[in-house]
Amino acid sequence: AQSVTQPDIHITVSEGASLELRCNYSYGATPYLFWYVQSPGQGLQLLLKYFSGDTLVQGIKGFEAEFKRSQSSFNLRKPSVHWSDAAEYFCAVGVPGGYQKVTFGTGTKLQVIP
């Protein structure tokens, strides 16, 4: 079965600084990979996804993620963080062919300070 690890429970960055959120997955082949964002009391919004092809994926709100097979990682990055980016971020993995059933990581809470 697939699994996802987000090593950082909580990250604080200054507004305007760069951001990288870590995600490692465990799966026997290349999975489908996702990053979602959740604001307090809200549902999930898809930031980006990787199915195949170019390993650098561009998403919404200026986010990008890079799939590195050798490291089993799919880290999320943003060059300059805005205060509105403060939220909970979830990495998720899906099985090809059955990707609709995704497994979520434990999440990383991002705090942005002025």
Added chain:
Amino acid sequence: GAVVSQHPSWVICKSGTSVKIECRSLDFQATTMFWYRQFPKQSLMLMATSNEGSKATYEQGVEKDKFLINHASLTLSTLTVTSAHPEDSSFYICSAGDSTTGELFFGEGSRLTVL
């Protein structure tokens, strides 16, 4: 874009009562929907896979008699928490897969508080 709507967005009920949460795909058909549960400050845990016209598939440890799922049409799945207790208080989120494009969309969640 496609929208998945959940109703109600929040509900408070007394212990022992049953609560129904609806998940609707507003502009696409979804043969498969998923129900997740999220405890405070925790991740989302898949509860069950809801299949249109057939029985739901529950994850290990989820009581099927406690959490009744019905997927009667291609745009609606319902989750009924039966005989709710305070430990059932949680944030319930559904997701729906667009049968045509394969895209997966999440609802905005329903917060259940059982007194």
